[in-house]
Amino acid sequence: MAAKLYRYEVYHPDYGTTVVEDISPQGATNKAAKVWDAPWREIAGYCRVTKLGTAKRPRCRSCGAEFGEPGDVTAYCPTCLRAQELAARERRMRPRSDRRAGMRE
Numbered sequence: 001m002a003a004k005l006y007r008y009e010v011y012h013p014d015y016g017t018t019v020v021e022d023i024s025p026q027g028a029t030n031k032a033a034k035v036w037d038a039p040w041r042e043i044a045g046y047c048r049v050t051k052l053g054t055a056k057r058p059r060c061r062s063c064g065a066e067f068g069e070p071g072d073v074t075a076y077c078p079t080c081l082r083a084q085e086l087a088a089r090e091r092r093m094r095p096r097s098d099r100r101a102g103m104r105e
Contacts, residue, residue, distance in 0.1 A: 005055035025049040
């Protein structure tokens with residue numbers, strides 16, 4: 001089972017406040033440093049991290065639909081996963097001569 005994502009508000013006196021999603025406060029601090037384009041080592045000790053709650057429901061990278069439970073770490077919805085698996089299976093089952101012809105085109 002994948003870890004749940006949570007929303008964190010990260011505050012730094014010089015960089016201000018940003019809201020990021022991660023599985024831990026330490027990871028949220030690291031993501032905030034990347035957002036601010038700041039060296040993590042130098043700002044981590046000065047950050048104040050507040051847990052806001054569970055992250056939003058995930059969106060499919062392919063079709064953009066919301067699915068699953070809030071905070072799930074998943075890239076594709078079940079429908080798109082099935083379509084990708086079917087396409088991969090069809091590519092593997094295609095005769096070798098067809099595969100070579102497709103590469104020449």
